[in-house]
Amino acid sequence: MTTEIQALGKMLLIKKHEISLEIHKDRMADVPLTESQKRDFAKIEPKILELRAEFISLFGEALAEHEDKQKAMERVREWGTKNGEYFFHLGAPLKEALRDTSFYREYIWKAIRKAAEESPISSDTLFEIVFIIDPLLDSAVYYFSLTYVDSFQRSMENARSAFMELSVPVVPLGPEVGILPLIGNIDTERARLLMEETLRQSESLKLSTLVLDLSGVLTVDTMVADQLFKVIEALSLIGVKTIITGIRPEVSHTMVTLGVDLNHLTIKGTLHQALKDLKFYSLS
DSSP, X not given: OHHHHHHHHHXXXXXXXXXXXXXXXXXXXXXXXXXXXXXXXXXXXXXXXXXXXXXXXXXXXXXXXXXXXHHHHHHHHHHHHHHHHHHHHHTOOHXXXXXXXXXXXXXXXXXHHHHHHHSOOOHHHHHHHHHHHHHHHHHHHHHHHHHHHHHHXXXXXXXXXXXXXXXXXXXXXXXXXXXXXXXXXXOHHHHHHHHHHHHHHHHHTTOSEEEXXXXXXXXXXXXXXXXXXHHHHHHHHTTOEEEEEOOOHHHHHHXXXXXXXXXXXXXXXXXXXXXXHTTSOOOO
């Protein structure tokens, strides 16, 4: 049995490029590509073919060294981890990448069946091959998918972080004066970033006055109100005076309903009015 399995493994290793090319042609036969997409794909096609041949070789090595199943599984894990990330950065949808699985399964077994027709193998040998190939293929799908999803989640988190940083834009207006226009809803994560970024940027810009414009904030709940006042208190501790502008009537009503004490705050009706008081320009 061992000799038969090893022989089939060596066969897969010898024919890996031939098998991978057959898989590739069949896989791409029903994929509609524009002329532009064809040109772009031609640039990466040699790499894809090499990855396919490399994948076939994993199964050849697993059969040729079938007594060391742990080694074969580790090779598959490494392949799935490396290429899950590669295909994510390539921009290939996960569902499309996973469609390849059925093609690999079909063509690997076709090659084994053809070899078995030329040199018959026992049923015990066949079942042993099944117990080697199928778990490896399942593991390849698992590690490929796991890495792809991890890469996607990291990408989304990086994009979210970049967006959140842009959502706290402290803009310098002149010597020691800046403005922070807030727009949209403020959730827990943005509130945390609001505290960190406002303090960091105010200190970096050496501000003594910060205009906090709320005209773009549609709703204020207890958490938002509490966080805003924590920011104002923290700014005062580093010597920055805060002027609040643009409180919408409905927001003002909500803040009063929540029992927010506005008496100790510097509030202006509009940003225009605040800038006038700061001597940035005169009203005509």
